[in-house]
Amino acid sequence: MIESLAPKAPDPLLKIIKMYREDPRTDKIDLGVGVYKDGEGNTPVMRAVKDAEALLLAGQKTKTYVGQQGDVDFLKLVGQLAFGAMSREFVSIQAVGGTGALRLGCDLLREAGAKRVLLPAPCWPNHPSIVRAARLEPIDAPFFNITEQRIDMDALIASFAQAERGDGVILQACCHNPLGADFSLEQWTQLAAALNARGIIAFVDLAYQGFGDGIDEDVAGARRLLEQVPEAIIAISEAKSFGIYRERVGALFVKAAEKSRAAVMSNLAAIARANYSMPPDHGAAIVREVLSDEKLRASWREELDQIRSHIKRTRRQLAAARVNSMPMHLIADQKGMFSTLPLDGAQVTRLREQHGIYMTDSARINVAGLREADIPRFVEALKAVA
Structure with missing residues (x-):
């Protein structure tokens, strides 16, 4: 039985990572991996994180399970950070990273009777895989014109007609991956009205709080939507905001009527129990320590401000460049780590093979991974292929 398994195609990003590592050129540029890098090309551990880990090492007395829901103080603090006072009315559970939270949310949708999930396209490449793994149907919803680098709200809202009541739509809260294109407050209001009219469940994916315009600014739109819809699911990752990628720190929050919250929690607990049983502790404990200590929180905010x-x-600097007819100036208006350039597959391949510049096949670049010293060479390479 096992020997009959057919090999799966490699993940597109992991393929690029492997090619980059095997490239012997010393001046190669990695714009594929989605992590923040400083001016030296490193992904450092935040000072507040190191200090929090020291406190945990000195004071932690046990390594027993934290419980089915996870670290409740972590959930309370993360909920307040993302949603403010309204978080008190949300059901919450700790998850294995943002990806794990997305899977929990998709499984919950399926248990509630959903059949499909709309994905504003282009979307994060792992979204469709997670939706399919939860035995839901992913539906592409046109969202962004890459050539013109603009959101197409009319096309997105028109695509809601493909969903039925109780289906979901994944909306990235800020710093869109792979586009860097975020909704305005007015557009979030439009989305809330359109979702309410069709009975579609908003599934908000929040992974980059603080990387766009600020801690509160980055969630202002999502908060507006959550105030206006009766039900919603929110997946949160703290990997980027705290620089703790490998610790897999995530959480899932659900907005539901008070009479339904106990049932929501019991379903989430059952889904988690059959998946990973109990959540990991270390990363969540770090976030809890940072957010609950005034000095650590201030240190974290300061360093996050520097990253932003x-x-x-x-x-x-990229927006100031002139690259033939490419609308580079719009890159300055986009938010967070990523942008997707109007390049085709042949151009991406030429950048990789002729110039040692690595990005995904879809031409997504990790702006946060580009060293200042490499910007001139990157721009000249774009001019050579565009």
Whole structure:
């Protein structure tokens, strides 16, 4: 039986990572992996994280399970950070990273009777895989014109006609991956009205809080939507905001009527029990320590501000470049780590083979991974292929 398994195609991003590692050129540029890098090309551990880990090492007395729901203080603090006062009315459970939270949410949708999930396209490449793994049907919903680098709200809302009541739609809260294109407050209001009219469940994916315009600014739109819809699911990752990628720190929150919350929690607990049983502790404990300590929280905010400033500075420098007819100036208006350039597969291949510049096959670049010293060479390479 096992020997009859057919090999699966490699993940597109993992393929690029492997090619980059095997490239012997010393001036190669990695714009594929989605992690923040400083001016030296490193992904450092935040000072507040190291200090929190020292506190945990000195004070932690046990390694027993944290319980089915996870670290409840972590959930309370993360909920307040993302949603403010309204978080008190949400059901919550700790998850194995943002990806695990997305899977929990999709499984919950299926248990509630959903059959499909709309994915504003282009979407994060792992979204369709997660939806399919939960035995739901992913439906592409046109969302963004890459050539013109603009959101197409009319096309997105028109695509809601493909869903039935109780189906879901995944909406990225901020710093869109792979586009960097975020909804305005007015557009979030439009989305809430359209979802309510069709009975579609908003599934908000929040992975980059603080990387766009600020901690509160980055969730202002999602908060507006959550205030206006009766039900919603929200998956949160703290990997980027705290620089703890490998610790797999995530959470799932659900907005539901008070009479339904106990049933929601019992379903989430059952799904988690059959999946990973109990959540990991270390990463969530780090976030809890940072957010609950005034000095650590201030240190974290300061370093997050520096990271955001670095990303914005890189975006401004790219936007100032002139690359034939490419609308580079719009990169400055986009948010967070990623943008997708209007390049075809042949151009992406030429950048990789002739210039040692690695990005995904869809031409998504990790702006946060581009060193300032490499910007001139990157721009010249774009001019050579565009």
